[in-house]
Amino acid sequence: MTAPELVLTPSEMRQADLEAITRGIPGIELMRRAGRAVADSAEKLVSGGGRIVIVAGPGQNGGDGFVAAAVLVERGYRVSLGFLGTLNRLTGDAAEAARDWMGEVGPAEDAPFQEADLIIDALFGTGLSRNLDGAARHAVDRMNGSGCPILAVDLPSGIDGDTGEVRGIAVKAASTVTFAARKPCHLLMPGRAFSGPVEVADIGIGREILAAKGGSLFANNPALWLHVLPKPGLSSHKYERGHTLVASGGATRTGAARLAARAALRIGSGLVTVASPPEAIGVNAAHLTAIMLKGCDGPEGLHAILQDTRLNALVLGPALGVHAGTRAMVAVAVQARRSLVLDADALTSFEGLASEFHGAFRHAPTVLTPHDGEFNRLFKGHPDMIDPESKIEKARRAAAYTGAVVLLKGADTVIAAPDGRAAINENGTPYLATAGSGDTLCGLIAGLMAQNVSAFEAACAGAWIHAEAGASFGPGLIAEDLAELVPGVLRGLLK
Ligand SMILES: NC(=O)C1=CN([C@@H]2O[C@H](COP(=O)(O)OP(=O)(O)OC[C@H]3O[C@@H](n4cnc5c(N)ncnc54)[C@H](O)[C@@H]3O)[C@@H](O)[C@H]2O)[C@@H](O)CC1
């Protein structure tokens, strides 16, 4: 079984480096391995004898650049090195790496990009501490304007390692080579787009160290949840595979619930029922076949239906309407202590009322699936929740506050659990930004929870499968397609 991919923040990575040093790998050796890995990556991009310009910065990222320069010269490349800063102010391992470089050191501002086949960006890595300005800004501007492919060392200079944000200006890399583990900026937007494909080089820092210093942030891929993905056995019965209930909106707003219901059925929920307001029964009945239908008149109706304890997972929100009635339905669902997915109107109905969510979901597995707008509306008046620069921190704080798993949607969907675990999804496609796509996602997550997958894994698996289904279709995707694409994705996963 493949282990889940750990993602380490810059500060966790520094601690992991230090731990590796304590356990006997000297810092300069780590840097030599890092520099050699950069040279290996460069060699894959430019054939022997090519011309490579390296831009080295004033910190240890620059040190990697000096090592790579020496290795590439040994391998027959023509290398120029432009340095930003004052050479005799280099400290630590970078100072030693610079002493080992026998070639010339020119100023970064004169680096001959026009003659280069490849630029190596070793300006700043995880130690970036403020926005780029002056000479640093100028160097990045020139690199980007050169038209030459850029290989970023550790991360593209100017990208914040924790948040993926651009600090003033950033290198637009063709590819990136990082060390030991990816950092949040390689998965979060816009850092992901600036990084290009990211290669993770092993520099000898074992997984045990990475897990001890990091261990709570993951890339969302099947290694994280495949082991809990339900696979019916020969003797499985539909009643053992859970029963998902999806609340429908009124007569002209029923499609969203059916999209969610169909997704829940496709992901394997044994039974799925749409709970419909009386006036919408006809329209729902006309569209449902394998999915069951029950009349449900407001919160009292929901309360009555939930007396059937076999209904073990609920979806509330899609097209339910933004009003007190929806808030009352949520209250009933929370009291019933079933697995619960809240989206759309179930969140927006609590605009500015986030305190009602404080600790509210501690007692049953719950997933909230806001996009940024819904999140900001819900947590209006809670600057500590809205302001964190990092999307990961935002989702984590909301999860800790509510007691629910929070899935914060976007091109870089982040899923966070109340216990601090978080995962970043990266297989999304712009084609998923289509009406009803979120309703399908709710259904997938609830359908998994109905089969007893825990909330965090259900949200992670749901987001990944949803994105994979969308990507497999591509242009022209509409929400109705998504549930129909799920079996293909599941076949690939469960083979
Ligand atoms: N033995 C080691 O120390 C190892 C270090 N590694 C490399 O070290 C990097 C981290 O090194 P550092 O912590 O020194 O950080 P950086 O090299 O990213 O940069 C820190 C330096 O840049 C300056 N600086 C920060 N923001 C600036 C700005 N906006 N404008 C101008 N100057 C700015 C700081 O004052 C400091 O001198 C990693 O990204 C990785 O590439 C790897 O080689 C692994 C081993």
Ligand SMILES: [K+]
């Ligand atoms: K860099």
